[in-house]
Structure formats: C-alpha cells, structure tokens
Amino acid sequence: xxxxxxxxxxxxxxxxxxxxxxxxxxxxxxxxxxxxxxxxxxxxxxxxxxxxxxxxxxxxxxxxxxxxxxxxxxxxxxxxxxxxxxxxxxxxxxxxxxxxxxxxxxxxxxxxxxxxxxxxxxxxxxxxxxxxxxxxxxxxxxxxxxxxxxxxxxxxxxxxxxxxxxxxxxxxxxxxxxxxxxxxxxxxxxxxxxxxxxxxxxxxxxxxxxxxxxxxxxxxxx
Amino acid sequence: xxxxxxxxxxxxxxxxxxxxxxxxxxxxxxxxxxxxxxxxxxxxxxxxxxxxxxxxxxxxxxxxxxxxxxxxxxxxxxxxxxxxxxxxxxxxxxxxxxxxxxxxxxxxxxxxxxxxxxxxxxxxxxxxxxxxxxxxxxxxxxxxxxxxxxxxxxxxxxxxxxxxxxxxxxxxxxxxxxxxxxxxxxxxxxxxxxxxxxxxxxxxxxxxxxxxxxxxxxxxxx
DNA sequence: AGGGTTTTGTTTAATAATTAACAATTAAAT
DNA sequence: ATTTAATTGTTAATTATTAAACAAAACCCT
Ligand SMILES: NC(=O)c1ccc[n+]([C@@H]2O[C@H](COP(=O)([O-])OP(=O)(O)OC[C@H]3O[C@@H](n4cnc5c(N)ncnc54)[C@H](O)[C@@H]3O)[C@@H](O)[C@H]2O)c1
Ligand SMILES: NC(=O)c1ccc[n+]([C@@H]2O[C@H](COP(=O)([O-])OP(=O)(O)OC[C@H]3O[C@@H](n4cnc5c(N)ncnc54)[C@H](O)[C@@H]3O)[C@@H](O)[C@H]2O)c1
Numbered sequence: 088x089x090x091x092x093x094x095x096x097x098x099x100x101x102x103x104x105x106x107x108x109x110x111x112x113x114x115x116x117x118x119x120x121x122x123x124x125x126x127x128x129x130x131x132x133x134x135x136x137x138x139x140x141x142x143x144x145x146x147x148x149x150x151x152x153x154x155x156x157x158x159x160x161x162x163x164x165x166x167x168x169x170x171x172x173x174x175x176x177x178x179x180x181x182x183x184x185x186x187x188x189x190x191x192x193x194x195x196x197x198x199x200x201x202x203x204x205x206x207x208x209x210x211x212x213x214x215x216x217x218x219x220x221x222x223x224x225x226x227x228x229x230x231x232x233x234x235x236x237x238x239x240x241x242x243x244x245x246x247x248x249x250x251x252x253x254x255x256x257x258x259x260x261x262x263x264x265x266x267x268x269x270x271x272x273x274x275x276x277x278x279x280x281x282x283x284x285x286x287x288x289x290x291x292x293x294x295x296x297x298x299x300x301x302x303x304x305x306x307x308x309x
Numbered sequence: 310x311x312x313x314x315x316x317x318x319x320x321x322x323x324x325x326x327x328x329x330x331x332x333x334x335x336x337x338x339x340x341x342x343x344x345x346x347x348x349x350x351x352x353x354x355x356x357x358x359x360x361x362x363x364x365x366x367x368x369x370x371x372x373x374x375x376x377x378x379x380x381x382x383x384x385x386x387x388x389x390x391x392x393x394x395x396x397x398x399x400x401x402x403x404x405x406x407x408x409x410x411x412x413x414x415x416x417x418x419x420x421x422x423x424x425x426x427x428x429x430x431x432x433x434x435x436x437x438x439x440x441x442x443x444x445x446x447x448x449x450x451x452x453x454x455x456x457x458x459x460x461x462x463x464x465x466x467x468x469x470x471x472x473x474x475x476x477x478x479x480x481x482x483x484x485x486x487x488x489x490x491x492x493x494x495x496x497x498x499x500x501x502x503x504x505x506x507x508x509x510x511x512x513x514x515x516x517x518x519x520x521x522x523x524x525x526x527x528x529x530x531x
Numbered sequence: 532a533g534g535g536t537t538t539t540g541t542t543t544a545a546t547a548a549t550t551a552a553c554a555a556t557t558a559a560a561t
Numbered sequence: 562a563t564t565t566a567a568t569t570g571t572t573a574a575t576t577a578t579t580a581a582a583c584a585a586a587a588c589c590c591t
Contacts, residue, residue: 102523104577109522113515117497131538139499143538144580151540159539159586175522182521191417196513198413201497205514207521244524245517268527269520271513275339275423277361285523287516291418291493292427293335294509295467298491299404299429300331300397301324301507302466305490326547353568365568366550373570381556381569 102285109176111149114139116172123165131162182207183243185267187258188250189214189228192273196247197225209247211237213258231258235265244268252276324507331398333371336361338394345387353384404429405465407489409480410472411436411450414495418469419447431469433459435480453480457487466490474498 118138122130132143132150150157155171157163173179184202186193189212202208212228214220220228229237237243246267250258255274262270269285272278275293278286340360344352354365354372372379377393379385395401406424408415411434424430434450436442442450451459459465468489472480477496484492491507494500497515500508 105526106519106523110515110519113518114499117515118499121498133538142580144582145578147538147540148579157539158588160537160588162538176518177521177525182517184517191420195413195417199513201514205518207514207517245520247517268524271516271520276343277336277340283527285520285527287520289511289513289516291421291511292423292429293332293339294493294511295404295406295424295429295469296335296398296427297328297332298467298493298507298509299399301328302490303399304327305505305507355568364550366552367548369568369570370549379569380558382558382567384568 106285106287108149108152111139111141111145112153112172112175115146115149116169119165119169119172123169128165129162130165132157135163178206180206182245183210183241184208184245184247185210185234185238185241185243185262186212186226186247186249187214187231187234187262188212188248188273189216189219189224190249190251193247193249196249210241210243213237215254231261234258234261238262238265238267242266246270248272248274248278250274328507328509330371330374333361333363333367334375334394334397337368337371338391341387341391341394345391350387351384352387354379357385400428402428404467405432405463406430406467406469407432407456407460407463407465407484408434408448408469408471409436409453409456409484410434410470410495411438411441411446412471412473415469415471418471432463432465435459437476453483456480456483460484460487460489464488468492470494470496470500472496 115135118135119130121138122134132146136143136146147157150163150168153171153175155163155168184207186196186209189197193212193214197209197212209226212219212224212226213231213234214228215231220230238246244267246262246269248255248258248262248270252274255272255276256278259270259272259278259280263280263284268283270278270280270287272286272288273290275290277288280286337357340357341352343360344356354368358365358368369379372385372390375393375397377385377390379390406429408418408431411419415434415436419431419434431448434441434446434448435453435456436450437453442452460468466489468484468491470477470480470484470492474496477494477498478500481492481494481500481502485502485506490505492500492502492509494508494510495512497512499510502508
C-alpha cells in the first residue's frame with residue numbers, strides 16, 4: 088500500500104478546539120441557571136470553576152475569549168452572562184432538527200421534553216419501517232426518500248442519526264446531500280462527511296468501556 | 310463570599326488524560342474490526358489515522374503508550390492489536406451494569422442489543438414507578454431502596470443514571486454509597502462524587518447546541 | 532471620602548499534547 | 562543474497578492548553 092508522504096495537516100483541529108470551548112460555555116450556562124434558581128444573582132469564577140471541575144483561571148479565560156465580562160470585586164452578573172451566552176448560541180431562534188430512525192433511541196428522543204426549553208425542536212422523523220409511519224407520534228414521520236424534500240422545505244441544518252449501523256453512512260450521505268450541516272450520530276461508526284459538515288458521535292458503549300477501564304485501573308493501583 | 314486562596318490543583322486532570330487516550334484506543338478497535346471484516350489482516354498507522362481523523366504519529370504514539378506493537382514495514386497485525394486491546398479493556402470478563410430509571414432512555418438501553426457483543430450486561434434496573442416493575446422487561450427491575458442490596462450481591466461497579474434531573478444526585482449518592490465506582494450520567498446536571506468515582510456525562514442537548522453553534526459559525530464566516 | 536480587600540482580566544510561565552523527524556528494521560523485489 | 566522501499570517507534574520540536582501571577586478596578590466598610 089502506497090501512502091502520501093507530504094506533511095500531514097489537520098483541518099479539523101481548529102474546529103475541535105472551538106467545539107471544546109463552546110461545550111464548556113454550555114456547561115457554564117447550566118451551572119449559572121442552577122445558581123440563579125438558588126436565588127443568586129452574581130457568581131465568581133471560583134464558584135463556577137469548582138462546580139464544573141476546572142480552574143477559576145480557565146473560567147475567566149473562557150469568558151474572556153467569548154467576551155463575557157464580569158465586574159472586578161463583584162464577579163459575574165448571572166443574568167447578564169446568561170443573556171450573552173444565549174445570544175452567542177443564537178437562542179433567540181428556534182432550531183429545527185430532523186431525526187432518522189425511530190427505533191429505541193429515536194423514540195426516546197421524540198418523547199424527550201427537554202428540547203423545547205432550549206429552543207430546539209424535532210420537526211420530522213424518517214423511518215423505513217411502515218409501522219413507524221402510522222404510529223401516532225409527536226412528530227410527523229416520513230419514509231426516508233422524502234428526507235431531501237423535508238430538509239429543503241423546512242430549511243433544517245441539523246440531523247440526528249439513530250438508524251442501524253449498516254445504513255448509517257447511507258443516511259448520512261442523504262442528509263448531507265440535502266443540506267444538513269451538523270449531525271449527531273448514535274450509530275457506532277465513524278461517518279465520512281465533507282469537511283464543512285460537523286459530526287458529533289454519542290457512543291454509550293464506548294463511554295461505558297472507558298468507565299470500566301478507569302475503575303479497573305484504579306482498583307489495580309490501589 | 311470568602312474563597313480559598315491557596316494554589317488550585319486539579320486532581321481530575323491526569324484522569325481526564327487517561328480517559329481521553331483510552332477512548333481513542335476504543336475508537337481504533339472499532340476501526341480495526343471494520344477492516345478485519347473487510348478481509349484485511351494488517352493495517353498501517355496511516356490508514357487508521359485517516360479513518361478516525363487523527364495523525365498517523367498520534368496512532369503510533371497511542372499504540373506505543375499502551376504497548377501495542379507493530380511490525381516495521383508491515384504495519385500492525387489487526388488480530389494481534391485487537392487481542393491486546395481486549396486484554397487491556399479486560400474483555401475476557403463480563404462487565405455487569407445497573408440502570409437507574411426505566412423511562413424513555415432507560416427503556417432504549419434495556420432494548421439495546423449491542424452490549425452483549427462487547428461483554429457488557431445490564432443486570433438490574435431500578436425505578437420508583439410501580440408500573441415499571443411489573444413490566445415484562447429483559448432485566449429484573451426493583452424499587453430504588455433495593456439498589457444497595459443488588460449492587461453488593463451482584464458486585465456491580467458501573468451504573469447508568471437515567472432518572473429525572475431532580476433525583477439524579479440522590480440516586481448517584483446511593484450508588485456511590487453502595488459501591489459503584491463509575492457512572493454514566495444522562496441527567497443534565499454535574500454530579501458531585503468522591504474523587505475516586507469516575508463520571509461520564511452524556512448530554513444530547515449540549516451536543517446539539519454545540520453542533521448548532523458550529524454550523525452557524527461556519528455560515529457566518531462563509 | 533478613602534483605604535483595604537477582593538476579584539477580574541490579561542500577560543507570562545508552565546505543562547501537556549501533538550506533530551515532525553529520523554534512525555532502526557524488515558518485508559518484498561530482484 | 563542483496564538491495565530497495567516503506568513503516569514503525571522513539572526522540573526532539575512545536576504547538577496548544579492550562580495555570581500562575583499580578584496589575585487594575587471597584588465594592589465595601591469605616
Ligand atoms: N438503543 C440504545 O440504547 C443504543 C445504544 C447505543 C447505540 N445505539 C445505536 O443507535 C442506533 C439506533 O439504535 P436503536 O436501538 O434505536 O435501534 P433500532 O433497531 O431500535 O432502531 C433503528 C430504527 O431505524 C429504522 N431504519 C432502518 N433502516 C432505515 C433506513 N434506511 N432509513 C430510515 N430508518 C431506518 C428501523 O426501522 C428502526 O426503527 C444504532 O446504530 C445503535 O447501534 C443504540
Ligand atoms: N429522553 C431523552 O431523549 C433524553 C435526552 C437527553 C437527556 N435526557 C435525560 O435523561 C434522564 C431520563 O430521561 P427520560 O426521558 O428517560 O425521562 P423519563 O421521565 O421518561 O424517565 C425517568 C424514569 O425515572 C424514574 N424515576 C423517577 N424518580 C426515580 C427515583 N427516585 N428512583 C428511580 N427511578 C426514578 C421514573 O419513574 C421514570 O421511569 C433525564 O434526566 C433527562 O433529562 C433524556
């Protein structure tokens with residue numbers, strides 16, 4: 088097998104960094120909401136840091152990077168930061184999402200009530216099984232060959248893949264072809280996508296295996 | 310509010326690193342299996358790298374770190390590496406897992422057939438809803454107050470939390486108290502645990518929001 | 532009003548992770 | 562057998578991330 092020998096560059100690197108940072112910001116928001124509900128209206132970097140398990144400097148740096156400003160001696164005004172984060176995440180808009188596969192995972196997602204609080208909505212599902220189409224679902228469910236039409240009509244850019252591994256790449260291709268730009272993938276494969284499409288994998292098995300490794304490792308060194 | 314001013318140290322840091330590395334190893338395994346099924350019996354760092362989106366040097370470094378050895382000029386023998394990874398992950402043992410919460414997510418997990426191929430098994434579920442106990446499930450389901458007994462009797466160290474946010478911390482405490490050392494958490498909160506308990510969060514909403522941010526950011530800079 | 536104290540925000544330093552480089556090796560070709 | 566080409570594994574360099582340090586700001590208390 089012949090390989091390229093030219094210098095390897097990593098187009099996804101910078102994107103991974105941004106994604107990691109924004110994920111921390113999303114965690115801060117969760118925590119800010121918690122403290123707001125507890126009746127606080129201000130918070131310090133130290134408190135936030137402790138809560139999500141990073142250093143206070145990290146919090147200040149993250150906030151600084153996204154231009155989230157605090158007050159010297161008085162910390163961060165929770166509402167102010169929340170507003171800024173919501174703006175950053177375009178939370179003023181409702182974000183439409185489509186879902187491929189209404190099996191075990193797909194059904195759980197359809198039932199989930201947490202999306203709407205965060206201004207996200209599953210607008211359509213797709214499944215090859217005719218039984219899934221008839222079912223009185225919370226969302227309209229179509230056969231897969233209507234996916235392109237629905238994506239275009241509804242102008243959806245985010246899709247969830249919850250179909251069997253064997254058809255996941257094919258569904259992914261259809262999604263991308265029709266204009267989907269971000270994919271949350273539950274299937275245990277690495278999807279191939281163009282560089283401008285972002286994929287986030289969720290693998291319950293992988294996470295469990297990593298957990299198991301960690302616990303066994305700790306047991307050994309004890 | 311008065312804060313500690315002593316130097317901040319980060320006990321979880323080293324663990325995060327190990328977890329990240331082992332997660333990459335788990336991904337390599339997924340990829341190795343794929344190529345094995347395609348009929349290959351050897352593979353190069355370059356191929357693996359391309360497949361999971363890292364540099365070939367990273368693959369070699371990771372393998373080296375876990376003492377997974379290849380052959381100069383001939384790459385890595387897939388079966389050999391797979392065997393070593395499985396040994397590393399203690400795949401010779403069946404790993405028992407308990408599940409708290411048999412709602413939408415919990416039911417999906419119970420139905421999932423992918424665990425057993427990877428030598429993991431849900432051995433018991435816990436739910437406060439009596440209706441969930443009666444249901445003819447694939448696994449026995451108990452009320453939460455039997456959790457400690459079952460965990461001890463079955464010697465389980467891994468637990469999944471799929472209960473509502475409001476009770477997640479309480480269930481977590483019960484698990485830890487009874488001997489659980491690794492927790493996969495679906496509830497949208499940061500669980501508080503002793504330092505020797507590893508927590509892995511899965512947050513569909515967070516991941517979706519990060520995806521949305523990425524796609525909108527890309528749209529802007531286009 | 533003003534000093535003391537606390538906390539941010541940023542710069543600088545330290546640490547960690549990734550990539551590059553290359554020597555060692557060996558499979559395959561001749 | 563010998564040579565060639567290719568790929569690993571490790572060391573060195575680079576880059577990225579995280580933490581420490583500290584100056585500037587501003588709250589609070591007297
Ligand atoms: N259930 C879990 O807890 C779990 C855990 C980890 C990973 N996963 C992964 O998530 C994915 C879905 O898992 P699941 O348990 O929900 O599976 P499932 O078999 O219950 O559901 C899959 C659904 O996809 C539909 N489908 C099949 N081919 C299709 C196609 N070409 N187009 C559209 N729909 C199609 C099926 O009709 C079915 O409804 C799988 O890849 C699985 O490996 C599931
Ligand atoms: N469903 C999803 O797609 C989804 C997505 C993201 C996050 N989550 C999170 O996952 C968790 C579970 O979600 P869900 O949709 O399955 O919720 P659900 O309400 O369908 O299920 C929760 C289950 O927990 C049980 N329960 C409640 N209190 C309990 C207790 N004290 N002990 C044991 N069991 C108890 C309930 O009886 C119910 O069966 C929630 O924290 C939710 O925010 C779910």
